[in-house]
Amino acid sequence: MVLDKVIYVEMEEQINELDEVIVGKVLTGNLKSDIKNTEGDPPINFFDVGIPGYQGKPATQSERRLHEAGEFKPKMLLGLLTGSIPLNPILNGISGRTKTLKKRVEIETKETLILSIKSRLSKDFLASNPLEDYLVADFFYFCADDENFMKHCKNQSDFKILIFLRMKYRQYKDNLNQE
Template identity: 60%
Template sequence: MKRKLLILFFLATLGVSGQTIELLGKVSSLSDVENIHVINSTAQAFTITDKNGEFKIPVRLHDTIVFSSIQYKLKEVIVTHRMLVNKAVLVKLDEQINELDEVFIGKILTGDLFSDIKNTKGDRPLNFFDVGIPGYTGRIATQSERQLSEASSFNPSLGGSGYGLGASVGFTPIINAITGRTKMLRNRVKLDEEQSLILSIKGRLGKDFFASNPLDEDFRMDFLYFCSDDANFFKFCKNQTDFRILIFLRMKYKQYVANREE
């Protein structure tokens, strides 16, 4: 009877160990536990925690789960048999403490009034707020955007009376449109925006993404440019959540790897 029980227990253990289950987890810490990246580096699956620090991710026995966030130290957890049986895990993260070298801010006062006055910098320059003049506080246009605006703006001259037949309109925008300069500048603005978005994605998500989707350093920028060639690049990556962007990158990663293998 004992032997039969041992055999049944062994078979049940094998059944649990060999299958993929959805692991329910919770991250605990004294700080914010939302939007922490949870990566199954073995199965190349990923998710993020919710506002309560909870997450769900598919796992198998001995899979490696990586927890990554700017404010916490990197942590790896190996899936054990007990986790598979309980289908749950509690993970405690340690805060990342960045110590800075000792620095001196400002001038060191000596006590000599005349000497300290000479070594002290003056006040900051006046701006339009100080004198009550309205000013622009929005995003500063790039050089390409300014050139496009100048090349495509149809402004009546000082002697004109409007945009009707009697208006005197500058011919430069018309010439730019005919010669293709306006189209060229419009494409340059798009390329600048595309390049900026690529660098932003690489800086924010590159480390975590390539941890579960391995790619040589020499090919990582090539992969991101491959993603930007997709017609839906801006739709899935501009002003979107990290999770939505990661899903798009994962889809393009499969295509990129397949193309390289071919």
């Protein structure tokens, strides 16, 4: 059976237009504002589950290695009486590894401090104490090589650090003129 009938359907055009559509939260690009507008629970931390956790400054890799190496102390010899003496501190002390690790931590601490000083104070310092661009890094390492660098710059005000830099600047310029 073949059907040869055609059905015509007449359609009318109708347009529905919405004024504005907002899907989800509106992000402004301002991180502080956008974070306040978000929903959800913050991630779980060690306080939430009642376990102790470290809250201090994270140790650098060299600081962690130094801690792992241990440091020999004479009272460790009392462990001979109980039969338990830690070998790592003794072996690392004999081999010189502990001393090397201490030196590495000291160098990294100086490096971090000099980079901090350079980023904070170099523009103001160099405005009144001019140096060629290629000498700037050399000057700051010259300052860091001073045996009193940490004493004059660590945990000191920017003013005291600038006084130290000015003193080292004179010495640095004198060294350049002698060459």
